[in-house]
Amino acid sequence: MNWITNYVRPKINSLFSRREVPENLWSKCPECGTMLFHRELADNLNVCTSCDHHMAITPRARFEGLFDGGIFAEVKVPEPVADPLQFRDQKRYPDRMKAAQKATGEREAMLVAEGEIGRTPVVAAAQDFSFMGGSMGMYVGNAIVAAAERAVQMKRPLILFSAAGGARMQEGILSLMQMPRTTVAVQMLKDAGLPYIVVLTHPTTGGVTASYAMLGDVQIAEPGALICFAGPRVIEQTIREKLPEGFQRAEYLLDHGMLDRVTHRRALREELITLTRMLLALPPAVKGDLPPPEPEAAATAATADPAEAPAEAEPAKS
Amino acid sequence: MNYLEFEKPLAEIEGKAEELRAMARQNKGMDVEKEAAALDRKAADMLKDLYKSLDPWRKCQVARHPDRPHCRDYIDALFTEYTPLAGDRNFADDHAVMGGMARLDGRPVVVIGHEKGHDTKTRIERNFGMARPEGYRKAIRLMDLAHRFGLPVITLVDTPGAYPGKGAEERGQAEAIARSTQKCLEIGVPLVSVIIGEGGSGGAVAFATANRIAMLEHSIYSVISPEGCASILWKDAEKMREAAEALRLTAQDLQKLGVIDRIVAEPLGGAQRGRADTIAAVGKAIETMLKELSGRSPERLVRDRREKFLAMGQKGLAA
Ligand SMILES: [Zn+2]
Numbered sequence: 046m047n048w049i050t051n052y053v054r055p056k057i058n059s060l061f062s063r064r065e066v067p068e069n070l071w072s073k074c075p076e077c078g079t080m081l082f083h084r085e086l087a088d089n090l091n092v093c094t095s096c097d098h099h100m101a102i103t104p105r106a107r108f109e110g111l112f113d114g115g116i117f118a119e120v121k122v123p124e125p126v127a128d129p130l131q132f133r134d135q136k137r138y139p140d141r142m143k144a145a146q147k148a149t150g151e152r153e154a155m156l157v158a159e160g161e162i163g164r165t166p167v168v169a170a171a172q173d174f175s176f177m178g179g180s181m182g183m184y185v186g187n188a189i190v191a192a193a194e195r196a197v198q199m200k201r202p203l204i205l206f207s208a209a210g211g212a213r214m215q216e217g218i219l220s221l222m223q224m225p226r227t228t229v230a231v232q233m234l235k236d237a238g239l240p241y242i243v244v245l246t247h248p249t250t251g252g253v254t255a256s257y258a259m260l261g262d263v264q265i266a267e268p269g270a271l272i273c274f275a276g277p278r279v280i281e282q283t284i285r286e287k288l289p290e291g292f293q294r295a296e297y298l299l300d301h302g303m304l305d306r307v308t309h310r311r312a313l314r315e316e317l318i319t320l321t322r323m324l325l326a327l328p329p330a331v332k333g334d335l336p337p338p339e340p341e342a343a344a345t346a347a348t349a350d351p352a353e354a355p356a357e358a359e360p361a362k363s
Numbered sequence: 364m365n366y367l368e369f370e371k372p373l374a375e376i377e378g379k380a381e382e383l384r385a386m387a388r389q390n391k392g393m394d395v396e397k398e399a400a401a402l403d404r405k406a407a408d409m410l411k412d413l414y415k416s417l418d419p420w421r422k423c424q425v426a427r428h429p430d431r432p433h434c435r436d437y438i439d440a441l442f443t444e445y446t447p448l449a450g451d452r453n454f455a456d457d458h459a460v461m462g463g464m465a466r467l468d469g470r471p472v473v474v475i476g477h478e479k480g481h482d483t484k485t486r487i488e489r490n491f492g493m494a495r496p497e498g499y500r501k502a503i504r505l506m507d508l509a510h511r512f513g514l515p516v517i518t519l520v521d522t523p524g525a526y527p528g529k530g531a532e533e534r535g536q537a538e539a540i541a542r543s544t545q546k547c548l549e550i551g552v553p554l555v556s557v558i559i560g561e562g563g564s565g566g567a568v569a570f571a572t573a574n575r576i577a578m579l580e581h582s583i584y585s586v587i588s589p590e591g592c593a594s595i596l597w598k599d600a601e602k603m604r605e606a607a608e609a610l611r612l613t614a615q616d617l618q619k620l621g622v623i624d625r626i627v628a629e630p631l632g633g634a635q636r637g638r639a640d641t642i643a644a645v646g647k648a649i650e651t652m653l654k655e656l657s658g659r660s661p662e663r664l665v666r667d668r669r670e671k672f673l674a675m676g677q678k679g680l681a682a
Contacts, residue, residue: 125676125677126676126677126678126679128679129620129676129678129679129680130609130610130611130620130679130680131680132609133609134596134597134605134606134609135596135597183676183677186676190673212586212587214586214587214592214595214596214610215596216586216676217585217586217609217610217611217612218584218585218586218610218611218612218617218620218622219620219622219675219676219679220586221564221565221568221584221585221586222568222622222672222675222676224540224541224544224565224568224572225544225547225548225568225572225672225675226672226673226675226676228541228544228545228548228572229548229669229672229673231545232545232548232549232669251565252564252565252568252586254537254541255525255536255537255538255540255541255544255565255569256540256541256544256565257541258537258541259535259537259538259541259542260541260542260545272537273532273537274525274527274531274532274536274537274540274565275525275527275528275531275532275536279527280527280528280529280532283526283527283528284528284529286529288529292529292532293532301533301534301535302535303535303538
């Protein structure tokens with residue numbers, strides 16, 4: 046890595062990074078009721094500026110905040126058969142799909158992208174709770190398989206942000222079969238010796254939790270996220286007693302040994318960079334923009350990367 | 364005999380025939396045999412008729428019939444030297460999951476299955492076949508054992524689903540299911556699975572991610588119970604008939620979808636009316652499936668299993 050990528054790229058990217066946000070729009074924090082200005086909220090990654098409540102964030106907004114300069118390329122996901130069971134409840138499944146597509150502007154409940162975080166190339170996948178509750182059907186399965194295949198092909202880590210009510214009932218048994226299918230995808234990464242980091246976001250429940258979302262090399266959750274297999278209401282109906290405060294929330298799971306970390310959304314990017322680079326045995330990330338290069342400094346920068354320096358030189362440096 | 368709701372007319376006729384015969388036993392000289400035999404014939408016709416084309420909701424009821432042979436019955440009848448191996452080495456032994464080593468036709472294997480229990484006492488003991496994390500972790504341990512010693516694994520699936528309890532969640536139910544599914548995909552030995560009753564959601568997948576999957580004719584395998592699906596999508600738990608229909612949870616539909624490999628026929632009137640025949644048929648299916656996999660290298664068995672699940676569902680019902 047030379048000074049050009051370190052210095053110039055973030056500057057160029059920052060020209061594109063500011064997302065178009067609607068002006069003069071306010072939304073209410075569901076936790077504390079504070080009215081929040083949209084731009085302020087977007088700048089704070091959809092975290093309430095008053096009470097720190099982590100609101101839902103779309104995969105696109107998340108990727109814009111995650112990747113260097115907000116720049117990423119989408120990884121193509123193979124299209125599954127539409128409405129494989131010809132499912133119909135009170136509505137036809139294709140109609141529900143169309144409505145979700147119209148409401149979100151997205152094709153389905155998962156977005157896969159590649160790019161760099163802290164100049165570390167990664168593949169990332171994020172689930173979209175606003176699209177039919179983020180539910181896992183054939184498409185989400187295909188997305189995870191495609192993400193894993195791309196990560197293996199490019200020898201990159203995979204970072205996955207989960208958010209789902211569970212399996213997509215309208216795909217019946219085929220949604221259930223995404224549990225083993227996505228587990229095969231995790232195996233691909235494992236076989237290739239590539240890191241797989243899961244960030245569990247609110248809510249992650251059902252068959253999603255019981256497959257790829259619990260199989261990460263490192264398991265991080267956002268504060269307050271509900272993470273479970275059976276939801277609290279189902280449990281209360283079964284055991285007929287009130288559940289303790291904070292039951293099945295990220296902090297509760299951390300206390301019970303089910304997670305590695307609970308990390309604030311604002312600190313997440315730095316943490317992912319740190320962990321990813323350690324797992325890949327890369328040197329620490331260069332924080333911020335580098336100073337403009339002097340002619341001699343450029344020559345030093347070229348050998349500053351220990352990965353490129355001769356092995357004998359390392360003890361002398363530390 | 365426990366009759367299902369849709370079998371009520373049958374119960375009436377069979378009851379009448381029995382009553383007649385009981386009366387004849389008490390009143391010497393009273394001849395009812397002709398009448399009773401006619402009722403028998405009527406009942407037989409009705410049984411044939413009822414079971415000719417069971418709709419999905421009726422299949423759910425048959426799949427959950429309390430008199431169906433359960434895991435324990437299959438283990439007792441089909442295996443010799445069954446030696447249960449208990450515990451997850453972490454917290455407890457889950458009695459909803461049976462597991463251990465045994466011989467099938469003389470050959471050592473590992474057998475794992477959900478057990479629902481057969482009366483009030485055993486049902487409570489077995490938690491109605493709903494495993495807790497310890498059950499999956501016991502299964503993981505047994506699959507590891509099988510892998511290390513090259514023993515085929517046979518799983519018998521019969522569960523309403525994972526247990527929705529406080530402790531089960533605290534101890535990482537989701538993680539336990541995920542790891543069990545992962546273990547199924549990792550082991551370099553033949554893994555064959557039979558769904559003998561209810562294949563309920565993640566709790567079933569954790570055991571049934573197999574090289575070969577068979578289902579009994581009237582068993583079911585579903586992402587959610589019809590009642591659960593109805594209350595979520597129809598906002599009315601009474602719409603379970605519609606939900607059962609829409610979910611495509613019957614063995615026949617699952618074979619069309621390529622999710623299972625074979626259907627094991629049940630005796631007329633369901634497994635509960637011919638327990639021994641059902642158990643024998645399942646035994647035969649297990650042997651056939653194991654034979655199909657014999658001679659395959661550990662690597663090939665793992666690769667085949669992965670490819671099977673990666674390819675699954677790509678064609679939908681049109682397959
Ligand atoms: Zn707030």
